[in-house]
Amino acid sequence: MDKLVLYIQQFRDFCFIFLFTFPIFSLKIITMSFVVFSILTLFLFLIERPNLIKKDLFLYILFILPFLPYLFEFCFFSSNSLIRFELEKKTLFFIAPVIFYISSLLRKSLSYFSALKTYVISVSIFSILNFSILFFSGIMFSNSAYLNGSYELRTFFEKISGLHPTYYGLFSTTATLFIIFYFHKFSRNIKFILVFFLFFNILLGFLIASKMPLIILIFGLFYLTYLKSKSKLQFVGILIVILSCLFFLSNILPSFHSRVSETINFYSNPGVNNTLIERNAILFCSKAVFWQDFFTGVGARNSQFLLDYCYLYFGFSKGFVSHFNSHNQFLTLGISYGIGVVFLFVSLFGILFYKLRNNKTAIIFLFSSFVIMLTESILERQIGVYFFLFLSLLFIQAVKNTNNHSVLGNTK
Numbered sequence: 001m002d003k004l005v006l007y008i009q010q011f012r013d014f015c016f017i018f019l020f021t022f023p024i025f026s027l028k029i030i031t032m033s034f035v036v037f038s039i040l041t042l043f044l045f046l047i048e049r050p051n052l053i054k055k056d057l058f059l060y061i062l063f064i065l066p067f068l069p070y071l072f073e074f075c076f077f078s079s080n081s082l083i084r085f086e087l088e089k090k091t092l093f094f095i096a097p098v099i100f101y102i103s104s105l106l107r108k109s110l111s112y113f114s115a116l117k118t119y120v121i122s123v124s125i126f127s128i129l130n131f132s133i134l135f136f137s138g139i140m141f142s143n144s145a146y147l148n149g150s151y152e153l154r155t156f157f158e159k160i161s162g163l164h165p166t167y168y169g170l171f172s173t174t175a176t177l178f179i180i181f182y183f184h185k186f187s188r189n190i191k192f193i194l195v196f197f198l199f200f201n202i203l204l205g206f207l208i209a210s211k212m213p214l215i216i217l218i219f220g221l222f223y224l225t226y227l228k229s230k231s232k233l234q235f236v237g238i239l240i241v242i243l244s245c246l247f248f249l250s251n252i253l254p255s256f257h258s259r260v261s262e263t264i265n266f267y268s269n270p271g272v273n274n275t276l277i278e279r280n281a282i283l284f285c286s287k288a289v290f291w292q293d294f295f296t297g298v299g300a301r302n303s304q305f306l307l308d309y310c311y312l313y314f315g316f317s318k319g320f321v322s323h324f325n326s327h328n329q330f331l332t333l334g335i336s337y338g339i340g341v342v343f344l345f346v347s348l349f350g351i352l353f354y355k356l357r358n359n360k361t362a363i364i365f366l367f368s369s370f371v372i373m374l375t376e377s378i379l380e381r382q383i384g385v386y387f388f389l390f391l392s393l394l395f396i397q398a399v400k401n402t403n404n405h406s407v408l409g410n411t412k
Contacts, residue, residue, distance in 0.1 A: 005047065009108050012040035016110050020119040020394075022386045023163075023171050024126045030386065034092075038099045041106070050105040059351065059396065060097040063389070066345040067093040069337040073299055083301040092385050100393040104400055112398040116178065116361070119391070123175035124197035126168070130161045131204045140207070143254075149262050149275045150209060150255035157208055167383060169213025170372050172205040177220040177364050181227075206249050209259040212375045216368050218246065223367075227360065279327065279375075282319060285310035286326035290334045297337040307335075325380055329373035332380060352392065355399070362395035 015037035022030045067090045074087045103110065134157065139145050145153040154165045161168065179194050179201075186194060205217065221242050229235035250260050266276040289298065289306045298306055304323055311319035318324075326332045334342045349370055356362035369378075369388055378384030 005044070008040055008044065012037055012044065013108075013111055015040065017115050017118050019386075019390055020115045021122045022383060022390070023119070024122045027382055027386070034096070038095065041099055041103050044106055044108075045102050048106055050107070053105065056104065056400070057101060059355065060101040062344070062348050062351060063097040063392070064094055066333065066341050066348065069297075069341055070300060073301065077299075077301055080301045082304070083299070086300040089380065089382055089385060092382075092389055096389050096393060100397060104397050109401050110397070112394055112401070115394055120175045120178050120197070123171045124201055126161070126163075127172055127197075127200040127204045130157065130168075131200055131207070133160050134204075134207070146254040146258045150258050151275075153255055154208060154210075163383070164381070165208045166210045166213065166372070166376050167378070167381070167387075169205055169208060169210030170216075170368060170378070170387070172201040173213045173217040173220065174365060174368050176201045176205070176217060177224065177368075178361055180221075180224050181361055181364070206253055206256045209253075209255045211259060211263070212372055214256075214259075216371050218242075220364055220368070223364070278316070278318065278324075281311070281314065281316040282324050282327050285314065285316070285319070286328060286331045286335065290326075290331055293338065294334075295338045295340070297335060297341070300336040303332070303335045325377045327376055329377045329379055332377040352396075356395050359395060359399055362399070365391050365395065 015033045018025075018033045019030060019037065070083070070087045070090045071094070074083050077083050134140050134153075137156070137160075139153060139156050142152075145156070157168070158164055176198060179198055183191065183194060202217075205213065222239065225235055225238045225242070229238060250257050262274055262276060266274050285307055288310055289303070292298070292306075297303075304325065307326065308320050308323060311317070311324070326335060330342050330345065333345055349366065352366055353363070356366065369392075372378055376384075379388060
């Protein structure tokens, strides 16, 4: 019996680590791995029968509360395909916190640092493979690929990778910052591999040039420079190097140059093809719909219809045809269910920042997630749910274990 339990623990650990390959593997495979991980966790819980720790339960429940309205709306409008689709994307919020809470009660800790390394490796492999495809396809050498904010290049990238450029930018940015933070902990041979990973993550990140992930990367580099610098002079020196590299990249990478120019032109000489004008129209309509039902929201089943109506009313035909969501996770929740749900979701972030304040990598992750949600509704895609939920729960459980806490970010 003891041997069987040991094998189950090992396989459960493998399934847990495999969850963090979501940047590169099919989400169906990741979902299957989560189901197996959940079953094995429940099995071990029934065998060990540990005591429940009530003081830890509130934090896990807080992950569930902002998304309960999706479940309530489905109960009243179960025949509506839109709310059914929205609930399917949010289902993990009702299950994963419970499973991770149960997991935290078991005797054997999971390999949290291995999970984080798996995430970094998966993102880096993804970067290398897709950069190679872009390079050999020849699109990188076409002038037309860099027009209108590098629209053609970004569209081709999404087609070959199956991942939206903003999501890739978020993954590569966080993976890059994690590598830099832990770089000193590895042997010389491993450092060569990490430099290789860094090169492709940063290069493809700047080539795809998703605005907000690049802004997060720049601020993240400033933050890490502050943490790692041994003196003010060294801090200033490294900042100058970073800013010089950014200036250099903006001149040699057409896509990055195009995105920078697009931002400058928006304020000085906006044109019809500027994507920031489109974002401005989306924000205007999103705020209008949100204020219309500030306290109760309009329901997830109605939110896109009202946004499309606003786009049509103000002549933003592209938004109407493409059915753009609010591109702001907080507004998306507010439009659907009102300010109360927004408050719950923001409270989740506030408590996470407080609980994980001594964990530097967790702060990087939380800052990245919060900022990206100001310009993208990342939880409206399943891969965005996996990113936010799995990594959040990973850091929560890491700080509950003394050994993992020292490994997962409590170092300078």
